[in-house]
Amino acid sequence: MKTAAVIGARSMLGSTLVKRLQEQGIATVTIGRSEADDIAFDLMDAAVSVPASISVPASISADVVFHCAATFAGDSDDGFRQNFAANAESAFAVAGLVRDLKANALIYAGSASSDRTLDPGNFTSYGLSKGIAEQVFDWALQRRKTRFCSLRFSQLFDAEGRCCDHQAWFGRIIAYASRGEDIRMPRSDGVRNFLHVRDAADLMIRAAESEVADVLDIAHPESLTIEEIADLAFEVFGQGGRSIIVPEKTPFRPIHFPSGAAAFAQLDLHPAICMRDGIAMIRDAGTAHAFGPMDLT
Secondary structure (H helix, E strand, O other): OOEEEEEOOOOHHHHHHHHHHHHOOOEEEEEEOOOOOOEEOOOOOHHHHOHHHOOOOOOOOOOEEEEOOOOOOOOOHHHHHHHHHHHHHOHHHHHHHHHHOOOOEEEEEEEHHHOOOOOOOOOOHHHHHHHHHHHHHHHHHHOOOOEEEEEEEOEEEOOOOHHHHOOHHHHHHHHHHHHOOOEEEOOEOOOEOEEEHHHHHHHHHHHHHOOOOOEEEEOOOOOEOHHHHHHHHHHHHOOOOOEEEOOOOOOEOOOOOOOOHHHHHHHOOOOOOOHHHHHHHHHHHOOHHHOOOOOOO
16 A cells, blocks of 8 residues: 545544554545645535546545545434435445545445444434445445445544544543542443544554455453543542542443454454553643533533
């Protein structure tokens, strides 16, 4: 792999992936909504459902395309329409981009939410739309003999606080622990599974370098309750404070994360960053101020 194209290159995962690729001497082509991107592409543009509407300069090509862009709308009627348009319908245009870039593989940042057994009774339109996209890619790319691999990631976190948009309780824990203030929180009826965004990027790169063509479950070997994450955060920051379980608050419901062992064996790569190390990275980077909010309903 000499050149890689990254869709959603300015997202939390996409920007980390671009950095990791460049550290390995791999040239990158950025694809997204910014005027600074090499190719203009907006998942929410109605025209993206027509592959021919995306302009790819003849001078630009890539060995591999990484797809890191997505919309995380809710489950209202409007949220469903937004998720379907951005995550599922746009897959046809993405397949066209892969063709026009003459790439031999598409590596997709999928979601564990696409597994209906993950959170019984709470199958989201986000998970549905991401799963439909996988089916579109598998169908469209196999017709062109282009390899497709989806990595269904669990919850992602970073050291800059960008994860707080989707992981509000994690952000709140970091905010309180870094300030040494007590946090009042519900009890946990099950664990959560967090993967550092750098590990996610490295796994995508390994998938590109391998011959794997599959949908892979990617969950960190370490699953923790929210209370355990909070205890780790207070310990790592060492500023005082503690977590206080409030019985009247609705508990964190159980979520059944699949094992990532088979995927790590296929890719011959395991996550390098545990939760303790990830929190220490936030502390050492001095970025805890970017985490929050301080209060959640």
